[in-house]
Amino acid sequence: MASMRDIKRRRSSIQGTQQITKAMKLVSTVKLQRARANAERSKEYFTCMYDTVNSILKRVGHIEHRYLAPGASRKKAVVVITSNRGLAGGYNSNVIKLVTRHPEWDKEDVVVYALGNKGREAFRRYGYQVRECEKDIVESPVYADAMALSKELLRAFTADEVGEIYLAYTAFKNTVSHIPTLLKLLPVDCTVQEGERPQKAEAVMGFEPEDTEALDLLLPKYMTSLIYGALMEAAASENGARMQAMDSATSNAEEMIEDLSLKYNRARQGSITQELTEIIAGAEAL
Amino acid sequence: MAEQKTFLLRIITPDRIFYEGQAEMVEFNTTEGEIGVLPGHIPLTVIVKPGILCIYEPEGEKKAALHAGFAEILQDRVTILAEIIEWPSEIDMGRAEAAKSRAEERLRSRTPETDIARAETALLRAAARIEALK
Numbered sequence: 001m002a003s004m005r006d007i008k009r010r011r012s013s014i015q016g017t018q019q020i021t022k023a024m025k026l027v028s029t030v031k032l033q034r035a036r037a038n039a040e041r042s043k044e045y046f047t048c049m050y051d052t053v054n055s056i057l058k059r060v061g062h063i064e065h066r067y068l069a070p071g072a073s074r075k076k077a078v079v080v081i082t083s084n085r086g087l088a089g090g091y092n093s094n095v096i097k098l099v100t101r102h103p104e105w106d107k108e109d110v111v112v113y114a115l116g117n118k119g120r121e122a123f124r125r126y127g128y129q130v131r132e133c134e135k136d137i138v139e140s141p142v143y144a145d146a147m148a149l150s151k152e153l154l155r156a157f158t159a160d161e162v163g164e165i166y167l168a169y170t171a172f173k174n175t176v177s178h179i180p181t182l183l184k185l186l187p188v189d190c191t192v193q194e195g196e197r198p199q200k201a202e203a204v205m206g207f208e209p210e211d212t213e214a215l216d217l218l219l220p221k222y223m224t225s226l227i228y229g230a231l232m233e234a235a236a237s238e239n240g241a242r243m244q245a246m247d248s249a250t251s252n253a254e255e256m257i258e259d260l261s262l263k264y265n266r267a268r269q270g271s272i273t274q275e276l277t278e279i280i281a282g283a284e285a286l
Numbered sequence: 287m288a289e290q291k292t293f294l295l296r297i298i299t300p301d302r303i304f305y306e307g308q309a310e311m312v313e314f315n316t317t318e319g320e321i322g323v324l325p326g327h328i329p330l331t332v333i334v335k336p337g338i339l340c341i342y343e344p345e346g347e348k349k350a351a352l353h354a355g356f357a358e359i360l361q362d363r364v365t366i367l368a369e370i371i372e373w374p375s376e377i378d379m380g381r382a383e384a385a386k387s388r389a390e391e392r393l394r395s396r397t398p399e400t401d402i403a404r405a406e407t408a409l410l411r412a413a414a415r416i417e418a419l420k
Contacts, residue, residue, distance in 0.1 A: 041302055041303075042300050044298050045299065045367060048298055048365055048367055049367055052331065052358055052367070056331070143300045143301065209317055209318060214331065217317075217333045217356070218356060221355070224369075
């Protein structure tokens with residue numbers, strides 16, 4: 001049996017850790033609430049954006065357009081949104097696995113735009129081609145950041161550096177369920193809208209300027225809004241994941257402390273009994 | 287169909303719902319020129335160009351500087367998805383004027399490297415901001 005002092009030391013160290021995880025949990029709970037409110041407020045914009053772009057695509061049908069056809073290059077650009085800091089359970093590794101374990105992707109064909117330190121480090125380690133991105137943008141996403149990123153992606157796409165653009169992020173469903181998601185940004189998929197709810201407006205929608213020109217202007221905005229939405233959801237998911245991880249860490253610590261307390265008390269009782277026996281034995285010997 | 291006097295106007299930005307309410311008319315600038323929308327307009331999608339957005343409510347009129355985005359116009363409803371939009375109270379006059387003169391300067395002393403489209407957009411934006419404050 002370990003000595004009383006060892007058990008005591010171990011217990012107080014676990015108590016210290018528990019205090020830290022408890023504090024981290026509280027912090028991420030507050031952050032989660034804020035991130036979630038932000039994500040919900042911006043949701044409106046994406047739903048509208050998505051509906052509009054869909055209705056345009058539906059109307060123009062299969063039109064020849066540079067953003068609707070895959071590029072000539074075999075390279076794929078993947079924007080991966082991870083966090084800057086760890087201790088968030090499986091949050092980061094789940095997103096990274098989406099890319100590294102993708103059955104059809106070769107390491108050489110993938111260009112990673114890593115948002116967030118954790119993703120960048122992991123992909124460097126795996127030997128992927130990594131493009132530098134502003135690392136602050138996952139902490140507090142601003143629309144202008146998303147705009148700059150989508151501009152850069154579109155430039156690479158038009159210059160035929162990449163043929164397809166994907167977005168890997170963690171979708172925020174509710175506080176306890178976050179789903180790693182891989183989304184195709186470009187070329188825009190025209191077939192996804194099948195089976196959607198019927199168009200609200202029956203009347204034919206007019207466009208000013210003409211269809212192709214409108215698409216030229218709209219699709220970059222569409223992409224920006226998708227990236228921005230993903231950033232918002234990822235921020236909420238990150239805090240949700242961290243909250244969960246810290247919650248279970250705190251309760252694990254609680255369990256360990258209980259266990260150690262029991263052991264400590266037993267050891268204490270044992271030593272008292274032993275001392276007593278020794279004294280009695282000594283008295284009898286006299 | 288009974289003639290409606292107002293329509294539902296919604297202005298949405300990525301961060302918030304900027305405006306939501308009944309309006310009699312809304313005016314703004316598009317890539318094809320200025321447009322004024324009354325209730326019962328034919329369905330139309332237009333792309334926004336920097337300019338003044340003017341909302342005519344039954345109780346009065348409101349102005350804002352609208353910089354980028356697009357608008358979906360339906361018979362009884364107008365939705366403007368604005369990337370950047372500001373109420374006059376949110377505009378810094380000094381900054382807008384500085385931006386205006388900077389853009390003008392860039393356009394005057396144009397060199398082959400000057401990004402003319404960008405300078406022109408900057409000029410339009412600054413002008414819209416200044417106009418909204420008047």
